[in-house]
Amino acid sequence: MSHDGMSQGTHEDRPASRGGGRRRREGPRKRRRGLKITLGVLLVLLLAGGGTVYWLYSRLDGNIRGVDIDKALGEDRPEKLPTSGQNLLVLGSDSRAGAENKELGGGGDVSGARSDTAMVVHIPEGRSRAVAVSIPRDTLVTRPECTGADGSTVPSANRVMFNSVYSQVGPACVVKTVEKLSGVRIDHYLEINFAGFKDLVDAIGGVTVDVPQDIHDKASGLDLTKGRHRLNGAESLAYVRTRHGIGDGSDLGRIGLQQQFLLALLSEIKSQNLLSSPARSYRIAGSATRSLTTDAGLASLKSLAEFGRSMNGVDPGNMETITLPVAYDTRDRNRVVAAEPQAGDLWKAIREDGTIPESAKKSPATGG
Secondary structure, eight states, X not given: OOOTTOOOOOOOOOOXXXXXXXXXXXXXXXXXXXXXXXXGHHHHHHHHHTTOOGGGHHHHGGGOEEEOHHHHHTTXXXXXXXXXXXXXXXXXXXXXXXXXXXXXXXXTTOOSOOEEEEEEXXXXXXXXXXXXXXXXXXXXXXXXXXXXXTXXXXXXXXXXXXXXXXXXXXXHHHHHHHHHHHOOOOOEEEEEEHHHHXXXXXXXXXXXXXXXXXEEXXXXXXXXXSEEEEEOHHHHHHHHHOOSSSTTSSHHHHHHHHHHHHHHHHHXXXXXXXXXXXXXXXXXXHHHHTTEEEEGGGOSHHHHHHHHHHTTXXXXXXXXXXXXXXXXXXXXXXXXXXXXXXXXXXXXXHHTTOOOOGGGGOOSOOOO
């Protein structure tokens, strides 16, 4: 994928984003960390929050697919604490369903879908800031006992790669796995697929990113030099999915790019004042909702609007983004495991709506 016609600039070398967390206001030379593919979904919430798309319910409501997470999980869940705010699990699915998703995913004989991206978004009480924790897809986890789509019981399994849980059992089991891993009660679930992400970026006219280093990924065709580039939807998808063109080829290297892209996307939305144009809002909301799956509680435009309005006070500049601290697995260096005590301290702070210790933002596995 080329970058012909995109503006370029010169920037000093900066390290690829790894396991720590930083705030965007620390300055343009700091690597910005943020959510990944799926936080394009939050655009829908922002649009709905503006109140400009209510008259489009009949068209957009039917686009949104819902999953009854509460029914699937039952009572075996972490307690909802009074001070725990709101917690969302946001997934980017690599589903090959449909011709466009298959083409964007590289085609081939890949069946089913995996959670190509996953992050827990914590919105504290007061909703004036947010914290997003990316979970590397290569993380080995214990998958709890879950109920399959056909109602059968799927037994617990150890040392399962996190991104495989989606294809093995489905989204409700991903939520349950995250809850068991973190002890954090997940209130809502949001998922967007390849085609939805691409169309979303194209609908807003592309996103400008500061590429931290030359990226030449033969697998995806992504070919970018260090500097500023304006990326269209297909290029943006390749950018957030590249793993061969940066770092050690693991998921850790690309998480930094995904996090950086999220903040660039949210900044683009803010700078364009997209909510002032109902027609453009419809086009963007339509692009997102066509590929959107949520929990049953958000599976309507009205519910998304109400949730979006409740988050009006959250500014991208106040969003802190962190990668779950992980260490290389001692039996397989191509996999990682949650690093302790860092991961435990991180989840504890989120459960209690407390300050996250700096030590809980540092990861022994760097992906370098």
